[in-house]
Amino acid sequence: xxxxxxxxxxLLLASGSRADLFSKATRTKADERDLRNSVFDFIIVGGGTxxxxxxxxxxxxxxxxxxxxxAGDEENVDYDIPGVPTKDYRPxxxxxxxxxxxxxxxxRPGGSCEVRTGKVLGGSSVTNDMKYTRGxxxxxxxxxxxxxxxxxxxxFGNLIDYFKASExxxxxxxxxxxxxxxxxxxxxVQRFKNIDRYTEVFTTAFSxxxxxxxxxxxxxxxxxxxxxxxxxxxxxxxxxxxFLKPVKHRKNLTIMTGATVTKIMxxxxxxxxxxxxxxxxxxxEKPAYAKRETILTTGAINNVKLLHLxxxxxxxxxxxxxxxxIVDLPVGLNYQDQVSTGGLxxxxxxxxxxxxxxxxxxxxxxxxxxxxxxxxxxxxxxSAFLQLYESVNAPDVELSLEGNFIRSDKxxxxxxxxxxxxxxxxxxxxxxxxxxxxxxxxxxxxxxxxLNKRNPNYGRxxxxxxxxxxxEDLDTLVDSIDIALQLLQTKEMKxxxxxxxxxxxxxxxxxxxxxxxxxxTRHYTKxxxxxxxxxxxxxxxxxxxxxxxxxxxxxERLRIVDASVMPTHVRGGIFAPTMMIAEKASKMILKDWKxxxxxxxxx
Numbered sequence: 001x002x003x004x005x006x007x008x009x010x011l012l013l014a015s016g017s018r019a020d021l022f023s024k025a026t027r028t029k030a031d032e033r034d035l036r037n038s039v040f041d042f043i044i045v046g047g048g049t050x051x052x053x054x055x056x057x058x059x060x061x062x063x064x065x066x067x068x069x070x071a072g073d074e075e076n077v078d079y080d081i082p083g084v085p086t087k088d089y090r091p092x093x094x095x096x097x098x099x100x101x102x103x104x105x106x107x108r109p110g111g112s113c114e115v116r117t118g119k120v121l122g123g124s125s126v127t128n129d130m131k132y133t134r135g136x137x138x139x140x141x142x143x144x145x146x147x148x149x150x151x152x153x154x155x156f157g158n159l160i161d162y163f164k165a166s167e168x169x170x171x172x173x174x175x176x177x178x179x180x181x182x183x184x185x186x187x188x189v190q191r192f193k194n195i196d197r198y199t200e201v202f203t204t205a206f207s208x209x210x211x212x213x214x215x216x217x218x219x220x221x222x223x224x225x226x227x228x229x230x231x232x233x234x235x236x237x238x239x240x241x242x243f244l245k246p247v248k249h250r251k252n253l254t255i256m257t258g259a260t261v262t263k264i265m266x267x268x269x270x271x272x273x274x275x276x277x278x279x280x281x282x283x284x285e286k287p288a289y290a291k292r293e294t295i296l297t298t299g300a301i302n303n304v305k306l307l308h309l310x311x312x313x314x315x316x317x318x319x320x321x322x323x324x325x326i327v328d329l330p331v332g333l334n335y336q337d338q339v340s341t342g343g344l345x346x347x348x349x350x351x352x353x354x355x356x357x358x359x360x361x362x363x364x365x366x367x368x369x370x371x372x373x374x375x376x377x378x379x380x381x382x383s384a385f386l387q388l389y390e391s392v393n394a395p396d397v398e399l400s401l402e403g404n405f406i407r408s409d410k411x412x413x414x415x416x417x418x419x420x421x422x423x424x425x426x427x428x429x430x431x432x433x434x435x436x437x438x439x440x441x442x443x444x445x446x447x448x449x450x451l452n453k454r455n456p457n458y459g460r461x462x463x464x465x466x467x468x469x470x471x472e473d474l475d476t477l478v479d480s481i482d483i484a485l486q487l488l489q490t491k492e493m494k495x496x497x498x499x500x501x502x503x504x505x506x507x508x509x510x511x512x513x514x515x516x517x518x519x520x521t522r523h524y525t526k527x528x529x530x531x532x533x534x535x536x537x538x539x540x541x542x543x544x545x546x547x548x549x550x551x552x553x554x555x556e557r558l559r560i561v562d563a564s565v566m567p568t569h570v571r572g573g574i575f576a577p578t579m580m581i582a583e584k585a586s587k588m589i590l591k592d593w594k595x596x597x598x599x600x601x602x603x
Contacts (some may be wrong), residue, residue, distance in 0.1 A: 038275075038286065038287060038288050038289055039065075039288075039289045039291065040065045040066060040067040040254070040288065040289065040290055040291070041058075041064040041065045041066065041290065041291050041292045041293075042058050042064060042065075042066045042067070042290060042292055042293050042294075042295060042589075043066075043067045043069065043275060043276055043288055043289075043290040043293075043294045043295065044058075044066065044067065044068045044069070044295050044297060045069055045261045045276060045294065045295065045296050045297060045298055045306070046069070046070065046071075046123070046296065046297035046298035046299070046302070046562070047068050047069070047070030047072070047121045047122070047123065047240070047244070047255070047257070047297075048070075048117075048118060048122065048123020048124060048125070048239075048297055048298065048299060048562070049118075049122070049123045049124055049125045049238075049239050049297075049562070049575060049578045049579060049582075050123075050239075050297040050561050050562040050563075050578050050579070050581060050582040050585075051068060051070070051123070051239075051297035051298075051562075051582075052068075052121070052122060052123075052125075052238075052239035052240050052242075052243045052244040053166065053239055053243050053579055053582035053583060053586070054295060054297065054561060054582050054585065054586055055068045055243070055244055055247075055253060055255070056186070056243040056244060056246075056247050057582075057583070057586035057590075058586060058589065059247060059250050059252055059253040060247075061590070061594070062250075062252055063252075064252060064292075065252050065254075066252060066253050066254070067254045067256065067288055067290075068244075068253070068254070068255045068256065069256045069259050069261055069276070069278055069288070070120075070121050070255070070256065070257050070258075070259070071119055071258070071259065071260040071261075072092060072118070072119040072120035072121060072123075072257065072258070073092075073120060073121070073257050073258055074120075074121050074240075074257060075120055075121055075122055075126055075238060075240055075241065079092070079120075079126050079236060079238075080235045080236050080241075081235075081236070081363075081366055081374050081427075082130065082192070082229070082231060082234060082235070082236055082374065082375060082376060082377055082428075083366075083373065083374035083375070083376060083377065083378065083427040083428045083429045084374070084427055084428075085424050085427070085428055086126055086127045087116055087127045087128070087129075087529070088424050089127070092118060092119055092120040092126060092127060093116045093117065093118065093119055093127060094115075094116070094117045094118070094119045094299075094301070094302065095114065095116060096114070096115040096116075096117075096301060096460055096461065096463055097110065097112045097113065097114055097115065097460070097463070098112045098113045098115060098447075098463045098464070098465040098467065098527060099112060099462060099463060099464045099465070100112050101464075101466065101467075101469070103466075103467075103468050103469055103522060104339070104465075104466075104467040104468040104469075104522055104525040105467065105523075105525045105527075106522055106523040106525075107418075107506075107507070107523035107524055108523075108524070108525065113465070113467065113525055113526060113527040114527065114529075115301070115337065115463060115465070115527045115529055115531060116529045117299055117301065117529060117531070120240075121238075121240040121244065121255075121257060122238030122239050122240030122241065122244075123238075123239070123299070124299075124529075124574075124575070125230065125237075125238040125239045125240070125575055126236075126238045126240065128573065128575050129377070129380065129400075129573070130229040130230050130231060130236055130377065131227045131228075131229060131572075131573055131575070132189040132217070132227070132228045132229060132230055132575070132576055133216055133217065133225075133227075133572030133573050133575075133576060134163055134217045134570070134572055134576045134577060134580075135569075135570025135571045135572040135576075135577060136219050136394040136395065136570065136571040136572075137156040137219045137394075138219075138392055138393070138394045139156075139394070139442070139568065139569070139570040139571055140154060140155060140156040140159055140570070141155050141156055142567075142568060143155075143537075143566075143567050143568070145538070145539065147539075148538070148539040148548070150539070150547060150548030150549065151539070151548055153548060153584075154537075154548065156219075159580060159584065160179070160180065162580045162583040162584045162587075163180075163576065163579075163580045163583075164180075164181065164182035164185070165182075165185055165583045166185040166186050166187045166242075166243075166579050166580075166583055167181060167182050167183075167185045167187060167189060168182075168183050168184055168185045168186065168187060168188045168189070169181045169182065169183055169189055169190065169228070170188055170189065170190030170232075171190050171191055171228060174215055174228065177215065177218055180215070180217055180218050181217070186242045186243050186246070187230055187237060187239070187242045187243075187579065188230070188231065188232035188237055188242070189228045189229065189230055189231075190228055190229070190231065190232075191226055191227065191228055191229070191381070192229065192231075192234070192375065192376045192377065192381055193375075194234075194371075194372070194373065194375050194376035194429075195226075195376070195381065196373075196376070196378065196379070196429065198348060198379050198403075198431075198434070198496070198498075199378070199379050199381055199382050201492055201493070201496045201498070202379060202382055202401060202434070202487075203224055203226070203382050204490075204492040205487050205490040205492040205493045206224045206382075206384045206487070207224060208490040208491060208492060209483075209486060209487070209490065211223065211224045211384055212224065213225070213226060216385055216395075216572070217572075219394075220385070220395075221385075221387040221393045221394055221395060222384075222385055222386060222387045222395060223384070223385045223395075224382065224383075224384055225382065225383050225384070225385060226381060226382055227377075227381055227382070227383065229377065229381075230242075230575070233370050234366075234370040234371065234375035234376075235370060239579065256278075256280075258280065259278045259279065259280045260278060260279045261276045261277070261278045261279075261298075261306060262277050262278060262279050262285060262306075262309070262457070263276065263277040263306070263309055263310050264276055264294060264306065264307070264310035264312075264558065265277060265287065265289075266310060266311065266312075266326055266555065268311075268324075268326055270556070271326065271327065271554060271555045271556060272555070272556040272557055273290065273293075273294045273555060273556065273557040273558040274289055274290070275287055275288050275289035275290045275294060276288055276290075276294060290557065292557065292593055293557045293558065293559055293589065294557060294558050294559075295558075295559045295560070295561055295585075295589075296535075296558070296559070296560045296561070296562070297560075297561050297562045297582075298562070299531065299562055299563065299564060300335065300449070300531035300532050300533060300534045300535070300562075300563060300564035301449055301461055301463065301531055301534070302461075303331075303534065303535050303560060303562070303564045304331055304332040304449040304450075304461060304534050304535070304564075305449075305451060305456075305461045307329075307331045307535070307545075308321075308323065308331060308332065308450075308451050308456075309323065309451070309456065309457065310326070311323055311324055311325055311326035311327070312325075312326060312327045312329055312331055312552065312555065313325070313328075313329060313331040313332060314328065314329070314330060314331065314332070314333070315328045317332070317450060317451075320453075321451055321456050323456075326555070327541075327552070327553070327554040327555050328541075329541055329545050329552070329553055329554065330542075330543060330544070330545060331534065331535060331545050332448050332449040332450055332534050333446075333448050333534065334446055334448075334533040334534060334536050334567070335446060335447040335448050335449050335463065335464070335465060335466075335531060335532075335533055335534050336443055336445070336446055336447075336531070336532050336533045336568065336569055337443070337465055337467065337527050337528060337529070337530055337531045337532075338439055338440055338441060338443060338527075338528040338530045338569060339439075339440045339443055339445075339467045339468060339473065339477070339525060339526065339527060339528060340400070340437040340438055340439045340440065340477070340525075340526040340528055341437070341438065341477060341481075341520060341521040341524050341525055341526060342418040342419075342421065342422050342435070342437075342520075342524040342526055343418050343503060343505055343517075343520040343521075343524045344435065344436045344437070344438070344481055344484060344485075345421045345433055345434065345435050345436070345500075345501035345503055346433070346434045346436065346487075346488075346498050346499065346500060346501060347432065347433055347498065347499050347500075347501045348431070348432050348433070348434065348496070348498055349432075349497055349499075350497070351431070351432040354405060354426060354430045359426065359427070359430070362374050362427075362429075373427075373429040373430070374427055374429060376428075376429050377428050377429070378402075378403040378428040378429040378430070378431055379401045379402070379403045379431060379434055380400070380401055380402045380403065380428060382401060383398050383399055383400045383401055384398070384399040385397070385398050385399075385571075386398075386399065386480055386483060388476060388479050388480060388483075394571055395441060395571050396440075396441060396442065396476055396480070396571075397438050397439060397440060397441060397476060397477070397479075397480035398438075398439040398441060398571075398572075399436055399437075399438055399439075399480065399483075399484050400436070400437045400438075400439050401434055401435070401436055401437075402428070402434070402435045402437065403428055403429070403430070403431025403433070403434055403435075404421065404422065404423075404424060404425065404431050404432075404433045404434075404435060405425050405426040405430045405431050405432055405433070406420065406421070406425070406432060406433050407425055415502065415503075415504045416501065416502075416503055416504065417503070417504050418503055418504070418505060418520075418524045421433060421435060421501065421503055422435060433501060434498075436484050437526065438477050438480040438481055438484060439528055440473055440476055440477055441569065441570075441571040441572065442568065442569050442571060443467075443470075443473050443569065444470040444472050444473050445465075445466045445467055445468060445469040445470045445473050446466060446533070447463065447464045447465040447466035447467075447469075448464050448534075449461050449462065449463050449464075449534050450462045450464070465527060467525055467527060468521070468522060468525060474518060474521055474522070477521050478514060478517045478518055478521060481517050481521075482514075482517075485500070488500060505519075505520050505523075505524070507519070507523070508520045508523060530563070530569070530573060530574045531563070531564075532563045532564060532566040532568075532569060532574060533564065533566060533567065533568070533569075534564045535560045535564040535565050536564075536565060536566065536567045537550060537565045537566075537567065538567065540553070541553035541554055544567075545560065545565075546559070546560050546565055549588050549592075550565055550581075550585055550588065559585065559589070561581060561582055561585040562578055562581065562582075563577065563578045563581070565581065566581075
């Protein structure tokens with residue numbers, strides 16, 4: 001930051017931005033105008049799931065000037081179609097990979113697993129499976145640690161209102177339970193009305209196995225779930241479309257896309273954040289200043305990169321890159337991602353070939369009246385949550401279903417590779433193969449995220465995910481596969497002539513039974529892409545990055561608001577919990593700056 005910019009910033013923070021101060025601190029009227037436009041009350045770094053919610057809530061205070069910076073671009077209308085699998089569209093993804101190790105992803109390309117998160121306004125709420133699952137009471141209650149008073153606010157009973165704040169539930173049978181659900185929020189959630197035959201077949205088969213259809217968001221331990229999805233009028237809702245687009249006209253809200261924040265500007269003496277530097281074209285940077293707070297919402301991987309580059313992280317790690325440590329914190333540790341495996345696929349034999357004209361007509365139907373097959377997620381609308389062990393009265397695994405269409409004559413549906421079985425060929429409602437992904441909801445294995453060794457500024461962060469490092473994680477997944485295979489013995493599945501797909505599972509093909517599934521799980525591991533924990537909240541700077549108000553330890557005017565602050569996973573996706581965290585954070589910020597007369601520094 002040059003001397004003129006620094007002088008202006010200090011004057012702004014101290015004085016309230018009088019015109020004569022601008023003229024004293026700038027050389028020309030152009031300088032004055034440029035600097036005036038670069039000063040905000042709040043800067044939100046990342047326009048993802050949490051960032052869009054925060055931008056909505058903070059800009060509702062009309063005397064606050066808010067800047068939202070997002071590296072990706074605006075959503076495309078194609079992403080609104082529920083039947084389109086946006087998780088495979090690379091231009092709107094951060095396409096990261098885990099490091100190669102000896103216990104997972106062994107037969108994936110390069111011996112590593114992909115980790116995909118959203119790089120678009122709305123973030124992963126544009127690229128996820130749209131499911132609205134919150135996790136279980138025991139997950140949030142587990143974030144409380146004895147003696148840490150601040151952690152009491154994160155017990156489930158104190159969080160339910162923050163879930164309900166943004167919820168607009170469209171299913172009346174669910175709304176009956178008003179303790180858990182509400183109407184009137186920005187995020188519409190409801191079930192799809194378009195349910196195909198095989199969704200009903202799998203639902204009936206699960207019920208034959210003793211499971212009941214239950215609302216999983218009422219702290220159920222086991223359930224068949226006919227999911228509620230983030231959508232309105234059969235159209236996907238992201239936090240961008242639900243929270244940001246309706247308020248983008250606000251004069252006090254600036255939304256900047258295609259800009260990447262490269263550094264947090266920190267006064268090293270005062271340990272106070274002044275703002276950020278962002279790159280809007282390759283090699284061209286500009287500053288933006290925050291009079292009140294800079295808020296990071298870029299997720300469990302990108303937060304780490306930005307904090308490390310700015311001098312916040314483990315001292316020994318930063319030293320490797322010749323970065324001066326401003327605050328020594330365990331940023332990047334405690335990385336956790338939910339994990340699954342490929343290789344468990346069922347064939348459906350009586351599906352007629354899908355013609356190109358049929359798909360085109362179905363797209364026309366959706367665009368004209370938001371109806372037809374594309375107004376659904378196919379067989380992915382149902383899944384089963386299983387409690388495998390008695391230690392905790394909560395689910396351990398979700399058996400998640402996803403349809404795929406294999407372009408092959410049904411008589412040749414043999415020796416398909418696991419990769420081919422997973423590779424999406426058509427929209428989700430068209431399928432002749434059902435992949436069952438057993439998702440480990442509460443992994444024990446933990447890893448870490450670090451800067452790229454060769455190119456810390458522009459290289460992909462190093463993700464040592466350590467998936468399946470703990471044998472307990474492997475055992476839980478394989479136990480759930482044993483249960484999933486029991487589906488084949490149900491009357492309903494036999495009647496529908498659904499069978500186990502004859503996949504080529506080399507090098508596990510010579511093994512049998514549990515040994516084979518142990519091998520398949522280690523070789524065909526899948527990272528679910530729900531990373532958390534790298535900026536975990538806690539009471540002290542030794543084992544956490546932020547306090548229970550989500551303020552970064554040891555530095556003022558910097559907060560982190562997304563899934564990276566979660567100490568452990570919840571038993572579901574991270575979409576709904578991330579919205580909840582943003583709702584709670586917005587109330588914290590309002591309290592700090594409005595109700596406490598701006599005495600933010602008085603901790």
